[in-house]
Amino acid sequence: MTENGSGPIGRRNLIVTGAATALTLGTVSFASAAPGGGSAGRPDETKVVRGTLPPGSPDFVYLPVEVPHGVRELAVSYTYEKATVPTGTQNNALDIGIFDERGTGLGGAGFRGWSGGARTEFFIRADDATPGYLRGPVRAGTWHVALGPYTVAPQGLPYTVTVTLKYGEPGTTPAPVYPPTRAKGRGRAWYRGDCHMHSVYSDGGRTPAQIAALARAAGLDFINTSEHNTNSAHRAWQGLWGDDLLIMTGEEITTRNGHVVALGTNPGTFVDWRYRARDNRFGHFARAIRAAGGIVVPAHPHATCVGCGWKFGFGEADAVEVWNGPYTPDDEVTLQEWDNSLTASARSGRAWTPAMGNSDAHRDPDRIGGPQTVVLADDLSREAIQAGLKAGHSYVAESAAVSLSFTVSGGHGQHAGIGERLRADAAEPVTARLEVTGAPGCSVAFVTDQGTLYTTQLPASGTGTATWQTTRQYATYIRAEVRHAPVVAGLPGPLTAFTNPVFLDA
Template sequence: MVTSERITGWIEPGADDWVYVPIDVPPGAREIEVAYTYDRPAVPPGVRGNSLDIGIFGPDDEFRGWSGGARDRFAINASEATPGYLPGPVWPGRWQVVLGPYTVSPQGISYELDITIHSGPDGESFRPRPAPARIPGRGHAWYRGDGHLHTIHSDGQRTLPELVADARQAGLDFVVSTEHNTSSAHLRWGHHATDDLLILNGEEVTTRTGHWPAWHLPAGKWIDWRHRADNPDDLRRFVDEVRGAGGLVVAAHPFSPCVGCSWEFGMERVDLVEVWNGPWTLDDEATVIAWDSLLRAGRWVPAVGNSDSHSRADRVGLPHNVVWSRGLSGDQLMAGFAQGRNWIAESAEVRLDFTATTGIRTVGIGQRLETDDPVTFEVRVEGAPDTHIRMLDQTGPQWGGYVHKDGGTASWTTRSRYSRWVRVEVRRNEPTQTTVDTMVALTNPIFLG
């Protein structure tokens, strides 16, 4: 038996972040289908039009899926579900379609929901197949990985196997699956896993006051995104949930100009900050400046960089992280990131070595050298011809060098009384549409004292 219902409604300007539409599902339901439309009236320049997201919760506020604005319909049954949604029994009781008015025109949003419920016996139960938790690595080594990626399970264009292929082509050792507000991809990565690419589970928790990728979640773990920066207790609770599961919290693209993308939560509770997101742009420059200001003030949040790839034209691994780890497992990689033992590269062709030495003691990125003696900082860069090395401390740029086609080096000696830390940038004198040059590599600091 099939039953259908059409629900209409209107959302006024200034509405709450989430609008819930109740759906009563009878016993014996096998599948629920939801389709929606909404009006998109013309608006004058400088006025935002309508954009309406969608997802669904089952009885008792059980999360069952989210597609944002990427789809206009979805279906759920015990055997399968639309990407972004979780297969499983269609329990009887009150479900809630959740609408997210991302932007609302002055006219408001008029919407229609078409609900179709199919009754009958369930099909074969869905069998989750997550990716392996570890793969063979190279022991203690630098590992390359992209921690911000999207597929058809949220608003990306790539399928799961396409993302795996592109990550391997980019020379990566690991990726973190970070779909917007859903864990659905976690349960399917095992079908596409290889023995040379570790796939970690994550979620880009997409709030209206900033986005924060949660890294290294247990397969199927979902983090609630229904919170705002004006209630810091909510963020604290969810951050504790991520850390309790062994993961880390990343402040994504803090100065991104898209609606709801800029970071309003502050840096007190995050583990990492994404200072470089996709091809180098003005908002990345702004983030590095803000991150550097925190460093100067004595507050270090380790920096990461990721592609945030959505479309097939977005290059996976531009940029990516190069993190020192004891091996290729989520726990080992998270330890390296938490310690700041990471630098960011434009591509796998870029190779960088950065150390600080006094006497017989040498330390690297993210480490501290406690000494009052002179300390020599040395950086070697390869695979980035016609670029410039910059060494910076808390007072600004201090030394540099040129990278030829066969590589380049720079060496500078200072003391802890002068420099609290030193970090490295490698830039190409190539303007983008919004910046005067292009970042090629960026390191976390080495600390003195």
Template sequence: MCLDGHCEHNAELLAPDATSTDAERSGEVGAGPGRRRLLTAGMAGAAALTLSPVSFAQAADGSAGGTAPTGGDETRIITGFLETGVADFVYLPVEVPEGVRKIAVSYAYDKPAVPAGTPGNSCDIGVFDERGTALGGRGFRGWSGGFRTSFEIGNSDATPGYLPGPVNAGTWHIVLGPYQVAPQGMHYQVQVTLTYGEPGPARVNKYPPRRAKGRGRDWYRGDCHLHTVHSDGKRLPSEVASGARAAGLDFIVSTDHNTPASHAVWGEYAGPDLLIIPGEEVTTRNGHWLALGLPPGEWIDWRYRSRDDAFGRFARQVHRGGGLVVPAHMYCAYVACQWKFGFEDADATEVWTGPWTYDDEHAVSTWDQKLGEAVRTGGRWLPAMGNSDAHSDPQVIGLPHNVVHADDLATDSLMEGIRAGRNWIAESSTVELAFTATGHGRQAGIGEKLNVPAEAPVDVRLDVRGVPNGTVRFITDEGQMHQESVGSSGSGTVVWRTTASLAAYVRAEVRHPMPDGSPGQGNTMGQALMFGPMAALTNPVFLEATPAPRS
């Protein structure tokens, strides 16, 4: 699955424009400290490289800072070279004069042949306005990763992924993200065009409401990891909303990479039957994480590595807004996707992403290990989530999704349900499940704790529908303790008895039969797995032994 465009980049090196001056083509990195080079490292974020500025609106004598044209366009072309090992982010300052209506940027870079197994050139792009590039600052105006080769920003409109608004005078910064550089280096070209004139009317933002009609306290289905054309998805927001309704979902979370640009359009597609929650997939060099339940329009910075000690700062930003921090696809094989920040600041973790693969098998195993650690230490446990990460056809919206027990179909209620682990994961809305533990006259459900005498019998019960010939597994802190199949109807009830002395928690899985090679099974690993692909997965019910009464 393509993540932030990192498995497909379309930018190719453009031929230098014949009107470019030598100064405009002097962006070499590694050519000495006097030539477009200012390295800033060890700050509160990843190392950055700032090139010398590009000026517009030249005065009659050729010096910068002259009177801006009253209309028309003005273009500069900048070329340069980046060496292997260049800083994570390369900033190109652009001095924007007064009277600019629109800024347009395009870029390209070469892709020389590299030996097998050696990364080739790949470079992202975005922009910050005159308010600056400070980590977590106010200057962010857009990001498209490697998905686009050009963008435009004006007061009334902007390319998807970018924020419309005034093109104010001052120093803007085009940011290049060369996350892979071939041994031969990377030749790049950036073209910047300013259009002068009146700015036009401001865009009217249409943020989605924080509550839909709902059914009161109930189980609600939602996919919390989805992409649109505002990052590297190919679906329009309208198509994502339509797909969510077709999948039988009650809510979705919008998580475009590194930008809140789509937040302002979702209000048009939300409704009484579909709650749309703003979010972001924060795409760092050491893993991706979901910021769920953001205030509309809020942006979360991504320009840091685990060694920069900045992740906690942005996790706190999300928490202040009532949102959740969720590491995504922790074992994804693509560059920069593997999770390196730990789980101390996380509220939940994504253990199932899209069609079931070995990555998910490994993620569930790691999550289960974390459950055991929490039981042993008495610490906080980490709930599991599952999401589609759908970008475009044929990726299926809602495969999988979360079924959350919440007080209402409202952002705050759903975030609280997920934070408490009152959710289970389903591959589709055709799968239904109920999971409880009953003992000593008490009952607890998913994400809850059952307090019983240590030796009191506890009956663990799973009711399931929609998984023909499925296999039910009950797993405790000791591992799998019970396995039972349901019939071809796909419906069944499985009951297993234990005690709090034998099981600190019990969680359930429902698996499809082992794949037989036919398409659509979802398991790409064939016979490498002991069980077939997942159909449903629950968070645990915890069993806690109450102290024996004193004689």
């Protein structure tokens, strides 16, 4: 074992990679081996690098590792020190991942895995890899261990990285088996899904098998894989899908300026996350998501965790995650912001952004399907579910126990459902009707661009119908909410369910 020290970061070491600033450290070199031979029986080699990252470090720090021929497995572990910090000051947090000999270029092919701060070690070889990392041959060339100093204490962030090379025959890489893009379904129907969750392939505590079982138990028809900054889980669902469960593949792209769910991308698609709003690169990657068959869904836009607040705007969004996990004040803020956007869209004539809800479940007691998005789709396929979400033909419910039916009808026999438009004369009476089941102790409200204009209490059973009449002259759109009783006097109660709007057009 040998050690390489790394000194203070100098200004000349900083580079701009086309997005966020990055730092490249000194190269770690191992004894070279002759191509095509000489590796059998060769002992493992380990090298250790220590250093300290100062406050204000770049978003990404790359440690080049020269990998010789004949390597069967590359293994990396790391540690870093926490500091004693004043109250209100962020302590040290350091993420990790790796890129292979194809380089660290933004959006390039060199990505081989990311575990963020969820793991302290990983390995890669042809036939296997740590969850979060992509199995495949360890080819000769310059690899880069990627460090992400998420937060740095005022005293700096001391770190240690250990790289081990194991030599031998490379082995073979099994062909991946990906989930099909269609399940049997029920034809045109309402399908329930949860499109934001995490397994052991990023920072979750559940296996894919456990998630699939919980999804079925929650009454879901579809789910979407959404691991942080890695596509490694796409191949991990073999044998877990079926006629009753569609499994779509995606990613949660976790930038320093907000998170976005790539929903239903082609299996194997990786989307880069190494940029901020100031880098003006999000539009490029949003288009890349759509080019790969996915849709773009900003996640928990007002979450209070470091780096979670959404700073990219909603111009590229196909839908927005208004409700994330157990209903909290940041969800209420997002709901009101989304409602404001409906008014702005109606006024400008621009397209509106539909809402959805997901669990963001990581581990017990996080509840898969809490909440869930209920989508009207032509069948249970990736394309049909995405089309329903993009059209806003959906509502969000806290569980499969809650069902809604929402329509708006006019005085001439015309009617419209969730996400549709109703044509009506300015003074023509229009009637909103909401049927609810599974919401005991809850109230119903009809919301327009003027706010909440009608509220009524459901029967004790939680099953009932509410109707309300207005005109296009008085309301630009109508949407429905079902809420629990208020927890804090004077504030609205937590959501039980809510719908996308019906717009009233001339």
